[in-house]
Amino acid sequence: MGRKQTKSGKIRLTEVAKLAGVSPITASRFFRNPEALSLSKRERVDSAVKELGYVPNLAARALASHRTEVIGVVIPSLTNNVFADVLRGIYDSSEGSRYTIQLANTRYSILQEEKLLRLFRAQKPAGLIVTGINQTAESRAILESMNCPVTQIMEIGDSPVDMMVGFSHYDAASAAISHILEQGRRRIGFLGARMDPRVQRRFEGYRDAMKAASLFDPNLIVTTSVPTTVTLGGTLFADLLAQTPDIDAVFCVNDDLALGVLFECQRRQISIPRDLAIVGFNDLEFTAAAVPSITSVRTNRYEMGRHAVTMVIDAIEGRRPQTPVLDLGFQLVVRESSTRQSTVMAGSVGID
Amino acid sequence: MGRKQTKSGKIRLTEVAKLAGVSPITASRFFRNPEALSLSKRERVDSAVKELGYVPNLAARALASHRTEVIGVVIPSLTNNVFADVLRGIYDSSEGSRYTIQLANTRYSILQEEKLLRLFRAQKPAGLIVTGINQTAESRAILESMNCPVTQIMEIGDSPVDMMVGFSHYDAASAAISHILEQGRRRIGFLGARMDPRVQRRFEGYRDAMKAASLFDPNLIVTTSVPTTVTLGGTLFADLLAQTPDIDAVFCVNDDLALGVLFECQRRQISIPRDLAIVGFNDLEFTAAAVPSITSVRTNRYEMGRHAVTMVIDAIEGRRPQTPVLDLGFQLVVRESSTRQSTVMAGSVGID
DNA sequence: CAATCCGATGGTAGCGCTGTCAATAATTGT
DNA sequence: ACAATTATTGACAGCGCTACCATCGGATTG
Numbered sequence: 032m033g034r035k036q037t038k039s040g041k042i043r044l045t046e047v048a049k050l051a052g053v054s055p056i057t058a059s060r061f062f063r064n065p066e067a068l069s070l071s072k073r074e075r076v077d078s079a080v081k082e083l084g085y086v087p088n089l090a091a092r093a094l095a096s097h098r099t100e101v102i103g104v105v106i107p108s109l110t111n112n113v114f115a116d117v118l119r120g121i122y123d124s125s126e127g128s129r130y131t132i133q134l135a136n137t138r139y140s141i142l143q144e145e146k147l148l149r150l151f152r153a154q155k156p157a158g159l160i161v162t163g164i165n166q167t168a169e170s171r172a173i174l175e176s177m178n179c180p181v182t183q184i185m186e187i188g189d190s191p192v193d194m195m196v197g198f199s200h201y202d203a204a205s206a207a208i209s210h211i212l213e214q215g216r217r218r219i220g221f222l223g224a225r226m227d228p229r230v231q232r233r234f235e236g237y238r239d240a241m242k243a244a245s246l247f248d249p250n251l252i253v254t255t256s257v258p259t260t261v262t263l264g265g266t267l268f269a270d271l272l273a274q275t276p277d278i279d280a281v282f283c284v285n286d287d288l289a290l291g292v293l294f295e296c297q298r299r300q301i302s303i304p305r306d307l308a309i310v311g312f313n314d315l316e317f318t319a320a321a322v323p324s325i326t327s328v329r330t331n332r333y334e335m336g337r338h339a340v341t342m343v344i345d346a347i348e349g350r351r352p353q354t355p356v357l358d359l360g361f362q363l364v365v366r367e368s369s370t371r372q373s374t375v376m377a378g379s380v381g382i383d
Numbered sequence: 384m385g386r387k388q389t390k391s392g393k394i395r396l397t398e399v400a401k402l403a404g405v406s407p408i409t410a411s412r413f414f415r416n417p418e419a420l421s422l423s424k425r426e427r428v429d430s431a432v433k434e435l436g437y438v439p440n441l442a443a444r445a446l447a448s449h450r451t452e453v454i455g456v457v458i459p460s461l462t463n464n465v466f467a468d469v470l471r472g473i474y475d476s477s478e479g480s481r482y483t484i485q486l487a488n489t490r491y492s493i494l495q496e497e498k499l500l501r502l503f504r505a506q507k508p509a510g511l512i513v514t515g516i517n518q519t520a521e522s523r524a525i526l527e528s529m530n531c532p533v534t535q536i537m538e539i540g541d542s543p544v545d546m547m548v549g550f551s552h553y554d555a556a557s558a559a560i561s562h563i564l565e566q567g568r569r570r571i572g573f574l575g576a577r578m579d580p581r582v583q584r585r586f587e588g589y590r591d592a593m594k595a596a597s598l599f600d601p602n603l604i605v606t607t608s609v610p611t612t613v614t615l616g617g618t619l620f621a622d623l624l625a626q627t628p629d630i631d632a633v634f635c636v637n638d639d640l641a642l643g644v645l646f647e648c649q650r651r652q653i654s655i656p657r658d659l660a661i662v663g664f665n666d667l668e669f670t671a672a673a674v675p676s677i678t679s680v681r682t683n684r685y686e687m688g689r690h691a692v693t694m695v696i697d698a699i700e701g702r703r704p705q706t707p708v709l710d711l712g713f714q715l716v717v718r719e720s721s722t723r724q725s726t727v728m729a730g731s732v733g734i735d
Numbered sequence: 736c737a738a739t740c741c742g743a744t745g746g747t748a749g750c751g752c753t754g755t756c757a758a759t760a761a762t763t764g765t
Numbered sequence: 766a767c768a769a770t771t772a773t774t775g776a777c778a779g780c781g782c783t784a785c786c787a788t789c790g791g792a793t794t795g
Contacts, residue, residue, distance in 0.1 A: 396783095447783040
């Protein structure tokens, strides 16, 4: 466990090999494929590495091997809590592996996404994790030309580029609407901000569920392309009320909006859930603490991040999963804002 | 703007140089120090690069130059909104520069921090951004041996390792307490979770302000090492009430706790601000939307991230700032939860 | 006008590692 | 016991780029 690197000249693999009494290439194999070494050499190299405090030069490795140990991650937002959880999963499960995470932020711009993917391609990452399934044709072409495992996260669909981990936003929204309908509500408003593809899918789940019940009405819908905030939830709700005063429930595409609605109702003395049911999406922590607590759809974001990394690493190392598409499902968490009793109803969990 | 790299053999700097009719080393200089080239050569290399769609091989560059273009960022949490904002600033201002951000998460563990710093040292980053000023002696030694610009963020203090951007958590907490005292409140509770060094400093600001007013009382304090959640805010507040029923104000070390307190008060029919004043910290977006809106201390997190990157890059490129410590200050944003009128009072903004 | 300097350019020699393939040692079957 | 096979190991030759120094023409100076 020496501290020799501080001493003088840098320790190269050659030095390690010399001390261990093997050739440099054998020492190199010690890192890449230790099983290939005989036990005795393996031990000798191991102790030489420790004694000299050897640290591999990643640049030299990448140059010589034409490979990197970087997993690129492309997400649309750094501020959104949803991605914070996914990222935590990603970083947690990359730790301990040899791979390094390289993060890139598209800010919900598909052009930016194309640019970032092009950039990644130039760096030849070992694997890639991208958000969503709505890449442009150009982005998709880049991904397919990339020649490394790719996992699409956050949602699932047909025709993965390679692998997928996520859940059906459509089904999740449908389940939420079914629940509201079961509570006897009929005029269910829809509040949406920043209508990205996944939010769009939630809208479709809402729309079809409402149509199936013959309750669909365009006047129940208020959306905007503005980014989500709690304040915006209040504003959109005010717009909805002005447009359609007889609503008896609101489905919000995320919990921030739902919290904004809750506050706006407090301001207007609208009693929840007596006068209005509120259902959010994502099941952020505060939904359970709110007064009244807010019904929401729990999504397994941390696990999504973990699985995405595991799948990519497995694929890099030749252990491709049996099924390329992993459905992590969702759970409708029923709380006070939409009923009187608090329960959890399981959603579709399992393999697609 | 060709797409030749797709065609066949990879484009190396040699190819670019050949096409431009210069030596490889001149082409290399085109990227590193374009001013050193004559205008004519510069133009020729430029168009050759574009025609061939040349993309530099970063590994080769790093190997040959003994430098990387990586800025390491060490933060304690990926989930905390506070760091999400800082990170956004960091990524935003690294974009467009030649530098790449490499993120590492300590999960509030100083041992993990040491480990990560050691890892970074092995990679010889061009610069480093670390959170806080309470590194262990070992971590500090690593930082000092790193031989690259280092910026400490989130708070400021004496004896920076190199540079600092932040603000005084002590002063910010003091300002919050002064405000509460000015409202005529005397029994001001303190709620703290995950007492990291910055939260500790806020506590000291609270403690000294209370002592200065001869109002300090240990029974007013409830803290825990558990991570912050909204729910926890309610729990801690319940504990505080049980311990000291006559409180007339609560200072929470962050807005999540404050929101939890607000909800708990709604549950208990405690009227805000009539019966109790609430003040949070960070000025997250929801504080303005809450009912009643929550007084909080605004900190310039996004700007902190931006400045940190700018300072590091400037230092890497030899443009060291005049003063190594940058105080971004704070603003106490007074809202309904602690008074009746809503105003903003500026905190100490300026250079330390 | 020679001496000096400076800006622009190029040649040489690696940076530290791994791919490829050959060489050698150990193991097995009959 | 001997060929055939398999596990280990090593030699060699670069990966694509830049540091270092050398070069060269022209501008500056007394």
